[in-house]
Amino acid sequence: MKQQITRTDTSVSHYTVLLSATRKGARLARLLGTERIRSWGLPHETPALIIAELAANAALHGRVPGRNFRLTLTVTGPTLRIEVRDARVERMPTVRPAPEPDAPRECGHGLLLVEELADRWGVVPELIGKTVWAEIGT
Template structure:
């Protein structure tokens, strides 16, 4: 549905769809609190797409995990590296209940 919305807005989908998939998967896997939902919000202002994913978990803030080269790549734990590479900016906004992980794509990076 998110990709369809981006197409409707006339925005490129590929990078945004990867970021949306990663942030929502992280929220579902690491930020889920029973009885609470995850919320995806898409906004466009001045050509910049802002992707926000809110969850109810406050005790774990996401961080990019970098592994030493000698360990080699693992099967998971690299999603935020992808977000960091594809987005122009990204971050976390803690809330009273939960947090919002956001990423922005400007027209040149979309």
């Protein structure tokens, strides 16, 4: 696990960590991300949910054997940006419609949660992989 912390001034904070594209790596992303956000003195409950969903998606849908995923947190002024970069560009995330009230709720609706909790979110295809990001006000 490689971590990098950069603090250039009081209005910008930056944290990056590489994690294995596994369930354990996704869980660790949530724990490390939450702790970093707490250390910055910011509310952490909503970001923890977003980190958990994006990291789980990276481990489940963005996994390439032998490749890690990267969690990056950046606070600029009043905005927290959460980025998760994985190694698969051919599997772009999509928001599935909410299930009917009586329909079974199995999986695949996590981006609905991100869409509801984040002020904005999106995906950036890279040469190798993609970055899924979400921003929320602090």
